[in-house]
Amino acid sequence: MQFFSKKISQVNLILFVGAFLTITGNFTFFEKTLQVYPFSENWLFLASLFLFLFTFHAAILLIVCYRWTIKPILIFLLLVSSVLTYSTNNYGIVFDHNMITNTFETDTSEFSDLISIQSILYFSLLGLLPSYFVWKVKIINFSLKRQLWQRLKVFLTLIVVFIVVVLSFSKYYTSFARENRDLRLYITPTYFLYSSVKYIDSQIETSAKPFKVIGLDATINKRSDNRRLVIFVIGEAARRDHMSINGYDLKTNPNLEKEDIISFKEMTSCGTDTALSVPCMFSLLGRDSYSHSKGKNMSNVLDLVSHAGASVLWLENNSSSKSVADRVEFRDYRTSIINPICNPECRDEGMLINLQNYIDQQNGKDVLIVLHTMGSHGPAYYKRYPENFEVFKPICKTNQLNECTDTEIRNAYDNTILYTDYVLSQVIELLKRNSQVSDAAMFYVSDHGESLGEGGLYLHGMPYFMAPDEQIDVAAFMWLDDSMSRVFDKNIIKENAKLPQTQDSLFHTLLGLMDVETELYEKDLDLTVK
Numbered sequence: 433m434q435f436f437s438k439k440i441s442q443v444n445l446i447l448f449v450g451a452f453l454t455i456t457g458n459f460t461f462f463e464k465t466l467q468v469y470p471f472s473e474n475w476l477f478l479a480s481l482f483l484f485l486f487t488f489h490a491a492i493l494l495i496v497c498y499r500w501t502i503k504p505i506l507i508f509l510l511l512v513s514s515v516l517t518y519s520t521n522n523y524g525i526v527f528d529h530n531m532i533t534n535t536f537e538t539d540t541s542e543f544s545d546l547i548s549i550q551s552i553l554y555f556s557l558l559g560l561l562p563s564y565f566v567w568k569v570k571i572i573n574f575s576l577k578r579q580l581w582q583r584l585k586v587f588l589t590l591i592v593v594f595i596v597v598v599l600s601f602s603k604y605y606t607s608f609a610r611e612n613r614d615l616r617l618y619i620t621p622t623y624f625l626y627s628s629v630k631y632i633d634s635q636i637e638t639s640a641k642p643f644k645v646i647g648l649d650a651t652i653n654k655r656s657d658n659r660r661l662v663i664f665v666i667g668e669a670a671r672r673d674h675m676s677i678n679g680y681d682l683k684t685n686p687n688l689e690k691e692d693i694i695s696f697k698e699m700t701s702c703g704t705d706t707a708l709s710v711p712c713m714f715s716l717l718g719r720d721s722y723s724h725s726k727g728k729n730m731s732n733v734l735d736l737v738s739h740a741g742a743s744v745l746w747l748e749n750n751s752s753s754k755s756v757a758d759r760v761e762f763r764d765y766r767t768s769i770i771n772p773i774c775n776p777e778c779r780d781e782g783m784l785i786n787l788q789n790y791i792d793q794q795n796g797k798d799v800l801i802v803l804h805t806m807g808s809h810g811p812a813y814y815k816r817y818p819e820n821f822e823v824f825k826p827i828c829k830t831n832q833l834n835e836c837t838d839t840e841i842r843n844a845y846d847n848t849i850l851y852t853d854y855v856l857s858q859v860i861e862l863l864k865r866n867s868q869v870s871d872a873a874m875f876y877v878s879d880h881g882e883s884l885g886e887g888g889l890y891l892h893g894m895p896y897f898m899a900p901d902e903q904i905d906v907a908a909f910m911w912l913d914d915s916m917s918r919v920f921d922k923n924i925i926k927e928n929a930k931l932p933q934t935q936d937s938l939f940h941t942l943l944g945l946m947d948v949e950t951e952l953y954e955k956d957l958d959l960t961v962k
């Protein structure tokens with residue numbers, strides 16, 4: 433055929449197939465996006481979204497497709513995408529991790545149910561036909577140097593277009609990615625490939641190394657006769673500089689300001705998102721050496737405190753304990769089943785309602801309680817606090833941050849801080865009620881910070897090396913009751929609170945607060961010791 437006598441360069445073939453996959457494979461994705469972002473008001477964003485997908489797909493293909501791999505990879509993607517597109521368009525199937533697991537466990541007779549005239553048409557027109565073209569077309573073999581140069585030029589152009597697109601619509605993209613999480617499941621073939629890698633990875637990981645038990649020498653060696661009672665509160669996305677206790681000009685900490693609070697004014701987080709920071713906070717491994725495969729496969733500080741003989745309880749009102757509480761008592765406060773304060777969102781203060789009963793039931797044993805709070809979880813800040821905490825106005829009343837001004841976003845966020853201030857004051861009240869029989873302390877540390885429009889950024893989760901200060905400068909407070917203040921030297925803690933500190937210290941500080949001895953303990957990292 434005349435058509436196939438034409439020659440095409442590798443780069444042009446990649447761009448052509450990249451565009452073809454983006455256009456034909458993402459009908460459902462764009463259809464669903466249009467339901468959230470009507471075309472008439474958002475056509476520029478929708479056009480940018482198309483460019484976003486195309487540049488992303490093409491850039492990835494440029495990295496993996498070379499002389500010997502280009503045809504097999506492109507043909508594989510075309511055939512797979514045609515099947516995915518058919519399933520998504522007609523059955524609304526999305527290919528997440530579970531679906532892939534499912535697919536591998538399905539027998540062939542079930543697949544035969546999916547064959548229809550329509551499926552054959554999809555497979556032929558979107559899969560076989562373009563694959564035949566890719567297979568037959570002649571590729572120009574430029575010299576290696578010319579070939580790499582051409583590839584580099586196109587690659588850099590794609591990256592620049594990608595960055596410009598994302599930055600020009602940054603407000604849209606942050607809300608879009610957060611609030612419409614399920615939409616990404618429809619991105620073809622990227623999400624399928626991502627899920628496949630995740631599936632294979634989890635298969636390998638589960639069969640990998642056994643759990644590493646550490647700290648079996650942990651024992652309690654208390655410096656006082658009283659029962660020790662420590663409540664460790666994990667904050668969510670709480671910025672240090674939005675606390676009036678640290679000098680913020682709006683009064684966001686009216687309750688904490690009345691207490692003798694020690695504020696760690698230069699605390700930085702381990703990660704920029706909950707999934708990384710939370711397990712890292714409890715891990716012996718510091719930020720430099722932490723990874724999920726190592727950290728989650730190893731005893732954490734809660735395991736050590738529990739092994740030493742204290743009662744350890746985790747109350748959850750965020751997403752999950754991220755495996756930290758897998759081996760200690762865990763209670764889920766995210767539903768009204770046990771959280772008495774849900775209106776309709778289950779409030780952090782609900783975790784305190786029946787906590788006294790638990791404390792009383794421990795027969796005088798030392799107690800460490802962890803509260804994983806919902807705190808300032810974005811972008812729907814306005815949902816994070818009861819109505820009477822709507823003090824700073826006007827607020828952003830939608831999870832689509834692009835519809836709000838930065839002032840409205842900041843006001844809603846500051847109301848969440850105001851509510852956190854109240855919750856922490858209630859924790860302190862609970863501890864005060866136990867002061868007669870306990871040496872009590874509260875320790876509060878946020879998991880990471882939050883961007884509120886600085887430099888055009890919102891929310892959190894930037895790669896650590898390029899994360900702005902707002903995302904890693906976290907709020908951290910400590911409060912000790914009178915008897916605890918006789919065991920620990922508050923002045924030393926106050927001195928430490930003025931210095932730069934990191935979440936690497938939490939493992940050792942919690943051991944210190946509970947008077948747990950082990951050879952893993954490092955005095956230099958304990959915030960209560962000089």
Ligand SMILES: [Zn+2]
Nearest residue numbers: 669705706879
């Ligand atoms: Zn978080």
